[in-house]
Amino acid sequence: MKKLxxxxxxVVTDALAGVAAAHPSLAVDIENKVITRAGGPTPGKVGxxxxxxxxxxxxxxxxxxLGMLDAACPGEVFTSPVPDQMLAATKAxxxxxxxxxxxxxxxxxxxxxxxxxxxxxxxxxxxxxVVVNDDVAVQDSLYTAGRRGxxxxxxxxxxxxxxxERGAPLADVAAVAxxxxxxxxxxxxxxxxxxxxxxxxxxxxxxxxxxxxxIGIHGEPGRRRAPLAPxxxxxxxxxxxIHADQPLTGDLLVMVNGMGGTPLIELYLLYNEVHKYxxxxxxxxxxxxxxxxITSLEMQGFSVTVCRMTDTLEQLWDxxxxxxxxxxxx
Amino acid sequence: MDAAFFRDWxxxxxxxxxxxxxxxxxxxxxxxxxxxxxxxARGFGAVTVALEQKDAPTPGAVLTLAGSTLISKVGxxxxxxxxxxxxxxxxxxxDVPDADLAALAAALEAALAGVQKxxxxxxxxxxxxDALAPAVSALAKALAEGAPxxxxLAALAAAxxxxxxxxxxxxxxxxxxSYLGPRSVGHEDPGAxxxxxxxGALRDVAAQQAP
Numbered sequence: 001m002k003k004l005x006x007x008x009x010x011v012v013t014d015a016l017a018g019v020a021a022a023h024p025s026l027a028v029d030i031e032n033k034v035i036t037r038a039g040g041p042t043p044g045k046v047g048x049x050x051x052x053x054x055x056x057x058x059x060x061x062x063x064x065x066l067g068m069l070d071a072a073c074p075g076e077v078f079t080s081p082v083p084d085q086m087l088a089a090t091k092a093x094x095x096x097x098x099x100x101x102x103x104x105x106x107x108x109x110x111x112x113x114x115x116x117x118x119x120x121x122x123x124x125x126x127x128x129x130v131v132v133n134d135d136v137a138v139q140d141s142l143y144t145a146g147r148r149g150x151x152x153x154x155x156x157x158x159x160x161x162x163x164x165e166r167g168a169p170l171a172d173v174a175a176v177a178x179x180x181x182x183x184x185x186x187x188x189x190x191x192x193x194x195x196x197x198x199x200x201x202x203x204x205x206x207x208x209x210x211x212x213x214x215i216g217i218h219g220e221p222g223r224r225r226a227p228l229a230p231x232x233x234x235x236x237x238x239x240x241x242i243h244a245d246q247p248l249t250g251d252l253l254v255m256v257n258g259m260g261g262t263p264l265i266e267l268y269l270l271y272n273e274v275h276k277y278x279x280x281x282x283x284x285x286x287x288x289x290x291x292x293x294i295t296s297l298e299m300q301g302f303s304v305t306v307c308r309m310t311d312t313l314e315q316l317w318d319x320x321x322x323x324x325x326x327x328x329x330x
Numbered sequence: 331m332d333a334a335f336f337r338d339w340x341x342x343x344x345x346x347x348x349x350x351x352x353x354x355x356x357x358x359x360x361x362x363x364x365x366x367x368x369x370x371a372r373g374f375g376a377v378t379v380a381l382e383q384k385d386a387p388t389p390g391a392v393l394t395l396a397g398s399t400l401i402s403k404v405g406x407x408x409x410x411x412x413x414x415x416x417x418x419x420x421x422x423x424x425d426v427p428d429a430d431l432a433a434l435a436a437a438l439e440a441a442l443a444g445v446q447k448x449x450x451x452x453x454x455x456x457x458x459x460d461a462l463a464p465a466v467s468a469l470a471k472a473l474a475e476g477a478p479x480x481x482x483l484a485a486l487a488a489a490x491x492x493x494x495x496x497x498x499x500x501x502x503x504x505x506x507x508s509y510l511g512p513r514s515v516g517h518e519d520p521g522a523x524x525x526x527x528x529x530g531a532l533r534d535v536a537a538q539q540a541p
Contacts, residue, residue, distance in 0.1 A: 053405075075405045075406075076365070076368070076369065076372070076405055077365065078363045078364075078365050079365050079369055079404075079405040079406045080405045080406050080407070080409075081405055082401065082402050082403065082404070082405050082409060083401060083402075083410075084402050106407075106506065107407040107449070107504070107505050107506070108405065108406035108407040108408075108409070108410075111407055111409075111410040111411070111448065111449075112405065112406075112409065112410060115401070115410060137509075138508075138509045139511075143501075143503050143508070143511075144503065144508035144509060144511070145504055145505050145506065145508045145509070148509065196363075196364050196365060196368075198355075198365075198368045199355055199359065199364045199365070199368070203359045203363060203364045204359065204360075216506075216509060218362075218363035218506070219363055219364065220361075220362055220363045220506055220509060220510070222509070
């Protein structure tokens with residue numbers, strides 16, 4: 001597998017050095033692996049911290065900036081960051097109004113963020129955590145680690161970020177984050193696996209004519225394998241799964257997200273299918289994102305995330321944001 | 331068993347996870363995200379460095395330092411879980427300069443309790459607990475039967491290895507493998523495999539140092 005790297009062991013630090021060089025709006029602590037806003041914390045504003053394994057760029061570092069995150073903690077590729085990182089980030093963004101941890105629902109992320117929140121509380125910082133678990137592919141039951149946090153993470157970071165930027169208190173920012181999570185559902189489909197730099201070969205093999213339905217974002221297999229089908233059918237498979245879990249009606253925010261290796265021409269083609277499907281259900285797409293927002297290295301595939309909107313959530317979505325990956329309203 | 335013994339155990343554990351890193355990664359590719367071997371090798375490599383650079387004068391201090399290092403260096407679920415296991419064991423050993431077999435058995439029971447409290451896994455859910463729990467039982471049984479140290483630790487390691495093999499037929503109810511549901515059956519759990527390796531290293535260090 002050909003990769004644009006120098007050596008597997010230095011991928012994360014080399015990439016962080018590139019992020020630092022490219023984005024003066026960010027302060028990148030390469031040694032401790034924490035990305036913050038260059039201007040520092042905003043006094044009186046709730047600080048937003050998220051993080052997770054590297055390999056999902058632009059998530060999360062690309063979402064640090066006005067109107068969105070205050071800090072992101074990148075772990076090793078596909079590996080949750082460690083409590084030290086989250087604690088350092090929490091202290092760095094504390095503007096005296098408390099800190100919100102946005103945690104994707106994976107055992108590692110949850111455990112490490114939990115440890116960090118306890119350490120932060122010991123130091124007198126008010127931390128509230130919201131867990132994102134929007135993926136419908138894993139049947140949420142007593143018999144799994146629960147639903148994975150995927151595309152809705154982007155929505156939560158943007159909308160909670162907007163409310164925090166207005167100076168809202170921690171409880172309100174946490175409440176809107178929870179509301180966005182509860183109104184959002186996602187489903188992903190892979191055409192290929194991906195290759196972790198240190199592993200050297202794909203995490204799983206898909207035949208030329210095979211796809212994987214219900215994938216996560218770490219190259220792990222999903223709900224089931226299926227034969228390749230036209231985009232219209234794949235979009236329908238994803239949206240059927242979402243609709244079965246939470247009926248698709250009303251005004252919707254829709255993200256058609258590339259897993260990293262799928263070209264934009266295909267993502268737009270898929271968006272057309274998603275648009276037609278939702279029109280067929282009588283729902284209306286009022287806001288959208290099409291592109292690579294929460295990726296899985298070079299995996300070919302897509303995920304769809306749908307959030308049932310309200311007027312308030314739409315206003316918060318439209319609020320100004322100035323980050324490397326999302327920028328509008330200024 | 332003094333601090334030097336426990337250092338030797340941690341060093342031996344680091345060596346075995348390094349030689350087995352590709353195997354552990356492969357197990358994790360089948361039912362996870364292919365990073366367990368990489369993470370454990372990095373974590374235990376850091377443990378070796380920490381033990382060289384920092385002071386840990388008692389068995390308890392050695393395991394506590396190892397656990398804290400894993401928490402700071404591994405990430406994922408393995409970092410907190412292995413970190414908690416070793417920190418719990420270290421705490422159980424207290425300040426004694428020398429631990430006897432009974433103290434070691436109590437420490438490993440504390441490790442198991444710590445892991446189960448943090449991760450909420452029970453036996454049969456296809457996790458590291460499926461290697462550690464049978465190992466702790468086997469050691470307790472050997473102790474009760476008056477077995478000598480090397481025999482008791484051989485029983486510990488054998489039970490851990492069998493426990494890891496037994497995970498093959500289980501369906502994962504915890505962790506990333508649980509997303510696969512029934513597809514997780516037929517694959518050995520990487521956390522159970524690494525736990526068996528680490529307990530095997532304990533047996534080996536004791537055997538080498540037996541009079």
